[in-house]
Amino acid sequence: MTGMDGRILVTGGAGFIGSHLCERLVQRGHDVLCVDNYFTGSRANIAHLLGDPRFEAMRHDVTFPLYVEVDRIFNLACPASPVHYQRDPVQTTKTSVHGAINMLGLAKRTRARILQASTSEVYGDPTEHPQRESYWGNVNPIGTRACYDEGKRCAETLFFDYHRQHGLEVKVARIFNTYGPRMHPADGRVVSNFIVQALRGEPITIYGDGGQTRSFCYVDDLVEGLLRFIETPAEVCGPLNLGNPAEFTIRELAELVLRLTGSRSRLEFRPLPADDPRQRRPDIDRAKALLDGWAPVTPLAEGLARTVDYFRRTLGLGPASTTITMPSRVRTAPALGMGGAATAEAPSTGGGD
Numbered sequence: 001m002t003g004m005d006g007r008i009l010v011t012g013g014a015g016f017i018g019s020h021l022c023e024r025l026v027q028r029g030h031d032v033l034c035v036d037n038y039f040t041g042s043r044a045n046i047a048h049l050l051g052d053p054r055f056e057a058m059r060h061d062v063t064f065p066l067y068v069e070v071d072r073i074f075n076l077a078c079p080a081s082p083v084h085y086q087r088d089p090v091q092t093t094k095t096s097v098h099g100a101i102n103m104l105g106l107a108k109r110t111r112a113r114i115l116q117a118s119t120s121e122v123y124g125d126p127t128e129h130p131q132r133e134s135y136w137g138n139v140n141p142i143g144t145r146a147c148y149d150e151g152k153r154c155a156e157t158l159f160f161d162y163h164r165q166h167g168l169e170v171k172v173a174r175i176f177n178t179y180g181p182r183m184h185p186a187d188g189r190v191v192s193n194f195i196v197q198a199l200r201g202e203p204i205t206i207y208g209d210g211g212q213t214r215s216f217c218y219v220d221d222l223v224e225g226l227l228r229f230i231e232t233p234a235e236v237c238g239p240l241n242l243g244n245p246a247e248f249t250i251r252e253l254a255e256l257v258l259r260l261t262g263s264r265s266r267l268e269f270r271p272l273p274a275d276d277p278r279q280r281r282p283d284i285d286r287a288k289a290l291l292d293g294w295a296p297v298t299p300l301a302e303g304l305a306r307t308v309d310y311f312r313r314t315l316g317l318g319p320a321s322t323t324i325t326m327p328s329r330v331r332t333a334p335a336l337g338m339g340g341a342a343t344a345e346a347p348s349t350g351g352g353d
Contacts, residue, residue: 006071007031009112011062011103014041016182017117017175018076020219021226022046026055033068037061040079045182062099063091066106072230073114075103078152080119082145082273083188089147096151097158104162107170115171115230116159118239120280121149122174130247130281133174133239143274156239169234173226176243176282180219180303181310191216191304194254195311198263208272210251215281217244218303221296228291236290241282244296256301260308 008025012018013034018041025032026049034046034057049055060066062077078095079085085092100116107114123131124139139149156172163170179191186196197204225242248256254267287294311317 007033007069008072008074009033009035009068009070009106010074010076011035011099012041012076012078012117014038014043014046014057015076016045016080016180016184017178017219017222018074019045019182020180020223021074021076022049022055024223024227026052030054032056033058033070035060035062035066036077040084040184040187042182042184061095062102063094065102068106070106070110070112073103073107073112074117074226074230075100075114076117078117078148080148082148083186085148086144089144092147093151096148096155100155100158104158104168104170107168108162108166113169113171113230113234114159115173115226116155117226118156118172118174119148119152120174120176120241120243120282121145122153122156123280124149126279129279130245130283131241132283133241133286145274160237163237170237171229171232172238172240173229174239174241174243174282175222176217176241176280177214178217178219178222178243180307182219183307183310185311185314190214190250190253191257191307192311194257195261195304195308196315198257198261198265199308199311199315199317201263201265203268204254204258204265205268205270206250206254207270208250209269210254210267211249212272212278213247213249213280214253215244215247216253216300216303217242217296218298218300218306221298225287225291225294228294229287232290240287240290241284242287243282243284245281245284246296246300247279247281248300256304257308260301260304 008030010018010022010032013022014036022032022034031054037059046057077099079092103114123135123137127138128135140146141150159170159172162168183192185192194204222242229240
């Protein structure tokens, strides 16, 4: 099959990133099967697509086999925020590992090309900065975050073994912090936490001293990267970092959210959770080279403003009317440097893909 023709399966399709991916695929005229168990996904995220004849939604848990006919698979199914994946850590590991086995089995039977939404969490608390795909990571295999981190690492192993053993066309994308509309307001990720707290006038909770850094990629930019990646030649398997290389401290993010919302919330500092990475920034040189120059283009202020407006509507806190005001350091940055997430980590510190 040449190009993205035929039927496309998106697991986790009612989630934050998955729903944006489904929307973009439908807009491009593709037939899309969205599969989700709605543990963290929401019907509201895909409600506007349900009337389109090219879109179909199915409730299904990927830890069980799925028998459908498809030509492309995007495997995004897995809770990606610590609040959700630590609620049932055994099931989180099953979703990553059993889910990968089941989707790879489906791909093997249908000879479908399959993309795995992996995560920057495979790098753990990195000793290399920025993180390149060749870096093997620094992960605590028995910590409270291991159910997600190691589950995703095992899924990557399975993808490459199915490629080597069965000749499957696989793509492994390592997704760094992504944000934007349709984030869950209670998912514990730093962007949603800060915005919701600011809009409600609650203290902005920062874990640690706020000096830890993250990079933030707007969801539209990430989806464009995923769509380009799955259509690369068969020999391009990855892994491939997808994220924004612009780096901000958590305190800088909090101050920016306060400016964008006009909130008078105060900053409240709490102890840093276990295994929380101090730095997280992708090296995307390989993605630029392989994806026709792909790079994030949405400035952080612009992406955050759209996200603030979304949460204003979601929380019923008045009409969307965010004004973008930026400090000089950020205002003068180039577009790439300001580019804004599924696929995560400790609450309010900046983890989360």
